Amino acid sequence: MSVERYQVVIVGAGLVGSAAALALGRQGLRVALIERQPPPMPDDAWDSRIYAISPASQRFLERTGAWQRLDADRIQPVFRMDVGGDVSGALRLDAYEAGVSHLATILESSRLQAALWQAIEADGNVALRCPASIAALERDGRITRITLDDGSLLEAELVVGADGAASRIREWAGQGSTLTPYGQSGVVANFTCGIPHRGTAFQWFSGSDILAWLPLAGHAAPRGLQPAADRSFSSGGNLISMVWSTQSAHADELVALDPAALAEKVQAAGHNRLGALHPLTPAAAFPLRLIRVASVVAPGIALIGDAAHGVHPLAGQGVNLGFGDAEALADMLARHRHTHCGDVGVLKRYARQRAEPVRRMQALTHGLHHLFADNRAAWLRNAGMTLVDHLPPLKAALVREAVS
Ligand SMILES: Cc1cc2nc3c(=O)[nH]c(=O)nc-3n(C[C@H](O)[C@H](O)[C@H](O)COP(=O)(O)OP(=O)(O)OC[C@H]3O[C@@H](n4cnc5c(N)ncnc54)[C@H](O)[C@@H]3O)c2cc1C
Structure with missing residues (x-):
């Protein structure tokens, strides 16, 4: 049976996995992206799943070429944010006063997902396998063998788990996690x-x-x-x-x-x-729920997005943290392009770079939740x-x- 060889195989083509695949493919890496079910295609109806995309995530998505594919009539910049307390407190954050063009951009999940998939197709750098499920995973020396349910066999230097909060890749790699509802x-x-x-x-x-x-x-x-x-x-x-x-x-x-x-x-x-x-x-x-993962990397494994962390949505930052992971991983692999992609030394640098922003956001949202619940x-x-x-x-x- 023929074997498809990749440097990076990403499992999960949600927003974060798709963005990571685009960024890595644009760097000339051989990348496959495995997704078990095609996302629903947007129609004229409004999606109730809405994201506040930070300007940093927007810049990353522009670099991947996905942002330019969004319908300009369906994206809304946020210029001000009014925060109210339960009795009297009030706080207004204003982009103009702070000297920035906007605080965030509001858009629909399904439209961003469609833009990412269109960019993947247009680039032609990523082998998208969908619908596809993993039948078996096996680590063999410095590579991982992935058997799909249609019998095809893929080999990867690095497997990226972008498969969401109930990540199978995280479980397979034995990366401990705690889930606090x-x-x-x-x-x-x-x-x-x-x-x-x-x-x-x-x-x-x-x-x-x-x-x-x-x-x-x-x-x-x-x-x-x-x-x-x-x-x-x-x-x-x-x-x-x-x-x-x-x-x-x-x-x-x-x-x-x-x-x-x-x-x-x-x-x-x-x-x-x-x-x-x-x-x-x-x-x-x-x-x-709050999801804390003990380590987001292991030899030949990296976790990104909700597979790597879960935060309270009160700051609207879950997907932004995920895009930060995707960008940091792609940059780290580009900086060490002559190294094996599964090299744990390089992956640990990625993990160190992401630890602080994730810890800060979890502490902030968890702390605010408790401050307001008391x-x-x-x-x-x-x-x-x-x-x-x-x-x-x-x-x-x-x-x-x-x-x-
Ligand atoms: C109520 C609510 C509001 C939110 N609001 C915001 C907000 O305003 N801003 C924000 O930034 N975040 C928000 N979030 C968080 C945000 O939804 C998540 O952080 C984000 O969707 C995570 O993306 P992901 O790609 O990592 O994971 P997912 O979106 O879960 O994608 C995982 C993908 O992997 C696929 N998959 C899973 N297992 C397998 C497998 N074995 N094989 C193949 N494919 C597989 C799935 O089909 C899916 O496509 C909110 C969350 C909630 C609950």
Whole structure:
């Protein structure tokens, strides 16, 4: 039987695995990408899975050629972020005041996924195997043999696990991980709003609940109503995406609500900031958990994306951390292009480079979650927010940290 030989085989062609494959393929490495199921192709309907892409991730995606394939009418820059406490605290982060063009870009998961796959096809540097499942994995000296369920055999110097939170590659490599459920779920849904958002994202902390409204590009008439007469909003339109992190039992209640009743609840929880909300997409809920992985590398193995870490979505940074992994791994392999790709010395450098940003984000989101979940700390967090709001240099530093 013929054997296909690659320097890098990536398992999982979600957003992170696809971006890593593109970046590595563009560096001239022989790369295969294995995915068990094709992603749904986007249509005109709105995806309720929305991401806030940081400017650093945007620059990386531009370099891979995927960003340029996105429909400009479906991406929305965030210019301001209003953060509210449960009693009185308030904090506004403003791109203009901090001297940056935007804080993040909001886009749909399915459209970014499609752009990445189109770029892979257009580049022609990556052997995409989909749908394909792994029947067996075997380490033999400095290579790994991967047998697919159709019987084909691949050999790799390096296997990259980009196969998500329940990573099979992580398990096969024996990399220990701890999963801490938050007992919460993230409820997501999109709405039309009565007042244009003008590129502002909102976030409210209330007890252990965190409600975020992210501005979407474009304009739509609320379901069942005539198209709005005024389409002349200068910055952004009247569509928003919500992520409501809440106790799982409450999340189940929210998802079970009639869409109009959910819209009313979300409108009230957001203090009517954008007028009347009307449902645009059905609600869905995802369990929230912290995943810590003892080591993200081993000889011939590297983990990236959710396979390597899981964070609370309150900072909207999960996929951005994953793109940071993909970029760092591709850069590290490029810097050592004459070395075997599975060399554990090189892989450890990748792991060291990523340890600090991942640890910082896990500590920040975990710490904020507990600060807001503890009622005794209410005065402290509200006072803290108001204090930061009155300290422009600190605010500018916060914005620079968010966009880097
Ligand atoms: C409610 C919620 C809101 C979020 N909001 C944000 C946000 O605003 N911003 C943000 O940055 N992040 C956000 N995140 C986090 C984000 O969704 C994840 O970090 C991101 O999707 C991880 O991408 P990934 O490619 O690593 O993994 P995945 O998206 O899980 O992709 C893994 C891929 O591997 C494939 N696969 C798995 N096993 C195998 C196998 N054995 N063989 C072949 N293929 C396999 C799967 O089919 C899949 O395509 C949010 C998460 C939640 C729960």
